[in-house]
Amino acid sequence: MNVLFINPKTEIYSRSVTAPLGLLSIASFLQAKGFSVRIFDRTVQKRTLEEVLAEFEPELVGISLVSYYQYHDACDLSRRLRARGTQVIWGGALASCLPQAVLNTGLLDAISIGEGEQTWLELATAKQKGQSDLTGIKGLALRDADGKMFFTAQREFVDLATLPDIDWSLVEVEKYFQTTYGCKRMLYLYAAKGCPFNCAFCYNKEFHRCTYRKRPMDSLLREIKYLVQNHGMDGVYFADELFCRNVKEMHETCDALQSLGLNFVWGGQTRIGIFKEEDFRYMFNAGCRWIFFGVESGSKRMLKQMNKRIDYDKIEQTFAACQSAGIVAIGSLIIGLPGETEADARETVALIERLHTPLINLNYYMVVPGSDYHQQLLEEGKYPVIEDVEEFNKYFSMQQKLLDNYSDLPAIDMKVIRAVYMWRSFRTNDLNVGGERFSFTKKVITDALKSVKTGDLKGFIISSWDAGLEFLRTFYYAHFYRKVKQKYGIR
Ligand code: B12
Numbered sequence: 001m002n003v004l005f006i007n008p009k010t011e012i013y014s015r016s017v018t019a020p021l022g023l024l025s026i027a028s029f030l031q032a033k034g035f036s037v038r039i040f041d042r043t044v045q046k047r048t049l050e051e052v053l054a055e056f057e058p059e060l061v062g063i064s065l066v067s068y069y070q071y072h073d074a075c076d077l078s079r080r081l082r083a084r085g086t087q088v089i090w091g092g093a094l095a096s097c098l099p100q101a102v103l104n105t106g107l108l109d110a111i112s113i114g115e116g117e118q119t120w121l122e123l124a125t126a127k128q129k130g131q132s133d134l135t136g137i138k139g140l141a142l143r144d145a146d147g148k149m150f151f152t153a154q155r156e157f158v159d160l161a162t163l164p165d166i167d168w169s170l171v172e173v174e175k176y177f178q179t180t181y182g183c184k185r186m187l188y189l190y191a192a193k194g195c196p197f198n199c200a201f202c203y204n205k206e207f208h209r210c211t212y213r214k215r216p217m218d219s220l221l222r223e224i225k226y227l228v229q230n231h232g233m234d235g236v237y238f239a240d241e242l243f244c245r246n247v248k249e250m251h252e253t254c255d256a257l258q259s260l261g262l263n264f265v266w267g268g269q270t271r272i273g274i275f276k277e278e279d280f281r282y283m284f285n286a287g288c289r290w291i292f293f294g295v296e297s298g299s300k301r302m303l304k305q306m307n308k309r310i311d312y313d314k315i316e317q318t319f320a321a322c323q324s325a326g327i328v329a330i331g332s333l334i335i336g337l338p339g340e341t342e343a344d345a346r347e348t349v350a351l352i353e354r355l356h357t358p359l360i361n362l363n364y365y366m367v368v369p370g371s372d373y374h375q376q377l378l379e380e381g382k383y384p385v386i387e388d389v390e391e392f393n394k395y396f397s398m399q400q401k402l403l404d405n406y407s408d409l410p411a412i413d414m415k416v417i418r419a420v421y422m423w424r425s426f427r428t429n430d431l432n433v434g435g436e437r438f439s440f441t442k443k444v445i446t447d448a449l450k451s452v453k454t455g456d457l458k459g460f461i462i463s464s465w466d467a468g469l470e471f472l473r474t475f476y477y478a479h480f481y482r483k484v485k486q487k488y489g490i491r
């Protein structure tokens with residue numbers, strides 16, 4: 001039986017594309033169980049749906065919805081597939097966290113909530129047997145005869161040791177390479193899933209139920225070896241929410257990566273307070289060249305409110321230790337958190353200035369369905385129950401437009417603060433990465449050009465326009481608001 005998985009086009013063209021790891025994992029699993037599978041990744045493939053269907057007649061189609069940016073394409077594909085009588089089921093982070101609104105489109109048969117492997121094995125088996133009743137399959141959101149949504153029993157997490165190796169021949173690997181610190185052919189892979197913490201802005205509690213699972217090391221090593229030897233991969237970004245919980249896990253991972261004896265560098269995302277300078281040196285020797293740290297805020301009050309549970313006093317120390325070991329330290333912070341005041345934002349600015357890293361990823365706060373803040377804002381009547389995905393976008397689009405603001409900060413202040421640090425990151429041209437000079441400007445331009453190449457003509461025009469506007473906007477806000485900068489102590 002044929003099962004097709006589709007990664008819809010995204011409407012943010014200026015971002016570099018990554019391989020759809022979730023779809024790859026589900027497809028590899030089904031394939032190992034004897035089903036015939038294909039992945040149609042519309043972020044990199046220029047073929048039409050009709051061309052794909054002419055070659056491969058699927059009886060069941062899975063469509064991924066990671067964010068609103070994929071929504072319009074997902075709807076269009078669903079409409080066309082269902083018109084041919086094909087069963088269509090959506091999955092992925094956003095579909096799982098916003099099931100009511102997604103089902104309300106009336107364009108799909110069900111949503112596969114959370115982790116997809118086992119659910120899809122059961123869905124494909126049921127289809128093969130001609131069973132149309134899906135209510136016995138765990139992990140689904142369905143609609144009853146009156147159109148009312150209901151959930152089947154909760155799906156338990158899969159034991160990652162039972163999953164087969166990811167079959168990278170299902171996608172065109174070369175299309176996903178990115179330039180980053182110390183490498184030119186970097187791919188996203190994953191080594192673990194979930195995180196034991198529960199920050200109020202994050203989807204982790206709902207999606208991973210605060211669990212943390214490591215992928216079997218031998219499977220990860222085989223994957224890296226395959227990609228280095230067959231495709232010339234020279235860098236890995238471990239897309240895990242948390243790369244290693246402690247020093248012991250880090251040593252095991254570093255030793256295993258080094259045991260491959262291959263030439264590649266890597267990076268990941270970790271927490272403040274786990275590692276000291278000697279640990280960062282250990283990681284550097286095993287090929288680590290960059291680390292993202294979720295700092296989130298410089299205000300102790302905000303960190304407490306969001307339940308971040310990091311040791312404030314270790315933030316600067318950790319950045320200094322990481323940089324002194326030769327690893328690029330990147331700070332990820334949020335501005336515009338619920339209830340954030342100008343005094344809180346001043347503390348964030350002060351902390352950023354003390355970190356001495358040119359690379360700061362400062363995002364506007366955005367309500368994530370499934371997070372504690374989302375629940376709190378719903379209860380306070382500040383955020384609506386989303387019945388329509390377009391409605392969700394009104395709030396989501398705050399990323400650029402700041403239509404909604406849950407903080408006490410004027411929108412213009414947020415724009416200026418964010419622009420200042422984006423501009424500084426963009427202008428970083430002399431980073432020392434393992435002895436080599438690295439230009440962030442060059443990376444941004446290279447990735448943008450690559451995404452232009454992989455998109456279509458419409459994508460090319462939109463991306464050029466978007467990137468140009470973003471550049472001008474950032475320059476403008478970063479340079480023409482001296483009073484705002486003074487107010488927050490920005491140097
Ligand atoms: C890689 C990544 C990306 C890549 C692209 C991913 C993609 N192919 O679309 C890039 C860097 C481009 C990216 C961009 C964005 N991302 Co992102 N990204 C990730 C990241 C770090 C890893 C995802 C991954 O590959 N994991 C490994 C695989 C194996 O696990 P998985 O993806 O969870 O897949 C499993 C299940 O989700 C499910 N599943 C997944 N897809 C599907 C599809 C079907 C049909 C089914 C049935 C099941 C299913 O089954 C899979 C196997 O078990 C996650 C955080 C994380 N660690 O998970 C954030 C994350 C998914 N991203 C997120 C966000 C918000 C974004 C952006 C909107 C950010 C922005 N503001 O620009 C954009 C939107 C991109 C888009 N495609 O629309 C959020 C989503 C939150 C939410 N609930 O909505 C996450 C969870 C980060 C976070 N903690 O907030 N992202």
Ligand code: SF4
Nearest residue numbers: 195197198199202241
């Ligand atoms: S923000 Fe990071 S540390 Fe906090 S719950 Fe989410 S994944 Fe875990």
